[in-house]
Amino acid sequence: MSLLDVIGPVMVGPSSSHTAGACRIALLARHCLGCQPDQAQLELHGSFAKTGKGHGTHQALLAGLLGCYPDDERIPKALELAKAAGLEFDFMEKDLGDVHPNTVRLNLQKAEAKVSVVGSSLGAGLVKMIRINQFEANFSGSYHTLLIEHDDKPGVIARVARVLADDEVNIATIHSARQKRGGKALMSIEMDKRPAQYALEYLTNVSYISWLRMLPEVMSGDKHDAE
Amino acid sequence: MTLNELVDFSGLASEAILKEEFDTEAERDLAAQQMQKRIAEMRSSVERGLTSDKASITGMVGWNAKGLWEADDVLKAPLLKRVQAYAMAVNEENARMGRIVAAPTAGSAGTLPGALLGVADHLELSDEHLLNPMFLAAGIGKIIGQSMFIAGATGGCQAEIGSSAAMAAAAVCELLGGTAHMSVHAATMALMNTIGLVCDPVGGYVEVPCVSRNAFFSVHAVSSAQLALAGLESVIPPDEVVGAMASVGRMLPAELRETGEGGIAATPTGRRIALKMLGENTDM
Structure with a gap:
């Protein structure tokens, strides 16, 4: 935790977990899809479902899908903004099982592109993404994060690590999960800086890699500090 | 760093915090710029809160800060x-989905600006005097956060408002010339x-008692600074007090941790309000 995490984030109220955290989860989900969705189904679990309205959780989630950071003053107006932007949305209450009480699943779609993402808001604006499509995941949005779906073959992880090493990108955390032996797998890599564009383009052409997304770091991102 | 180490530092407490956090002058300057922005955001939330009487999302609060500010002294x-008034202004802005600075949480966001900006404005001190006290406040919060989760759901309100009051007390103390020890x-x-x-918020919303609680604990922070500046001390060493709070947090039953x-959330009226909001929630 940095000193600016203690006094911060700059955020639209009322709750660091139900508002700022929700916004960050949706923002990460938007980057998982790779563009702004035109359809979103939002399944709210536990406390997100029960007290979402009074905490602005619905607005915060939609705002995140529209690309807003937690300090964006358009958050309270996000329902109207989403409609104006042609984003069809549907909120529902859903028991997502043995997960943190503040958890949401976002099923997002834009034309042929689809993604299903589950994230939990842990308090103080911290989040943890726990599922991407059929894969277990584990990343926080505190770092630049690379998501790669690939065939479960020997050497793919090493190949990716080699490319990052050549670009002098330091890996902070790495998590890998597979459906079954020899099936599809997903790795999430949290890094201290964003890899160069050519490194990312190179990776998309590596054998056995079928899908790649580069997610920004969203935690220090009071947008106003970044600009 | 621990509080026991900080208490023995010979310079200003903020100096010790800044030295520990930043390796280079450039890092420190960048953080200072970001902290200046946070001070400006805090000021803006106070100003909006003192002039607005718009109801919060649930309708339980929204006019308290303006009401007090305009009342006879x-x-x-x-x-x-x-x-x-400053403290409630920030928390009412928070409750109506205005922009605030979490310090350390959104629910306790009014205590630090209430105490620090309130004292500075009362004494007509300009904002550049606030930068180091703000870093000290953040450092105190960070040290407390190493011993316990700063969240009502894990440690009760003591973890949130207690942390914010401790941060604010140290900041006000240094603003007024206090040593690291003080x-x-x-x-x-x-x-x-x-x-x-x-932590017993009505309906689970960050409104009642959160808004008035920030008013009370910003004053609590100023009181603490006043006692320390006069030379009063805690008999129990600082880190042992943090340990005691963490231990009490673990003893608190779940009913008293933001559930x-x-x-007061479980009073007949508290329950009635919660039910009413839940009804409106499911309409959505």
Whole structure:
């Protein structure tokens, strides 16, 4: 935790977990899809479902899908903004099982592109993404994060690590999960800086890699500090 | 760093915090710019909160800060009124989905600006005097956060408002010329006198008692600074007080940790309000 995490984030109220955290989860989900969705189904679990309205959780989630950071003053107006932007949305209450009480699943779609993402808001604006499509995941949005779906073959992880090493990108955390032996797998890599564009383009052409997304770091991102 | 180490530092407490956090001058300058922005955001939220009487999302709060700010100062205690009004202004902005600075949480966001900006404005001190005290406040919060989760759901309200009051007490103390020794004792006394406070928000919303609680604990922070500046100290060493608070947090039953099932949230009226909001929630 940095000193600016203690006094911060700059955020639209009322709750660091139900508002700022929700916004960050949706923002990460938007980057998982790779563009702004035109359809979103939002399944709210536990406390997100029960007290979402009074905490602005619905607005915060939609705002995140529209690309807003937690300090964006358009958050309270996000329902109207989403409609104006042609984003069809549907909120529902859903028991997502043995997960943190503040958890949401976002099923997002834009034309042929689809993604299903589950994230939990842990308090103080911290989040943890726990599922991407059929894969277990584990990343926080505190770092630049690379998501790669690939065939479960020997050497793919090493190949990716080699490319990052050549670009002098330091890996902070790495998590890998597979459906079954020899099936599809997903790795999430949290890094201290964003890899160069050519490194990312190179990776998309590596054998056995079928899908790649580069997610920004969203935690220090009071947008106003970044600009 | 621990509070026990900070209390023995020979310079200003903020200097020790800055030295520990930043390796280079450039990092420190960048953080200073970001902290200046946070001070400006805090000021902006105070100003909006003092002039708005728009109801919060649930309708339980929204006019308290403006109401107090415009009321007669019957006690002839302008500092007291200013500190309380500033604190509630921030939390009412928070409750109506305005922009605030979490310090350390959104629910306790009013305490630090209430105490620090309130005292600075009362004494007509300009904002550049606030930068180091703000870093000290953040450092105190960070040290407390190493011993316990700063969240009502894990440690009760003592973890949130206790931390914010300790941060604010140290900041005000240093603003008024306090040594590291005095500032850490100010924080310690603020913390010690918050132990046991439960998190029982009505309906689970960050409104009642959160808004008035920030008014009370911003004054609590100023009181702590006043005692420390006069040379009063905590008999129990600072880190032991933090340990005691963490231990009390673990003893608190779940009903008293932000679940809305104990304390004032569980009163007949509290439950009625929660049910009413839940009804409106499911309409959505």
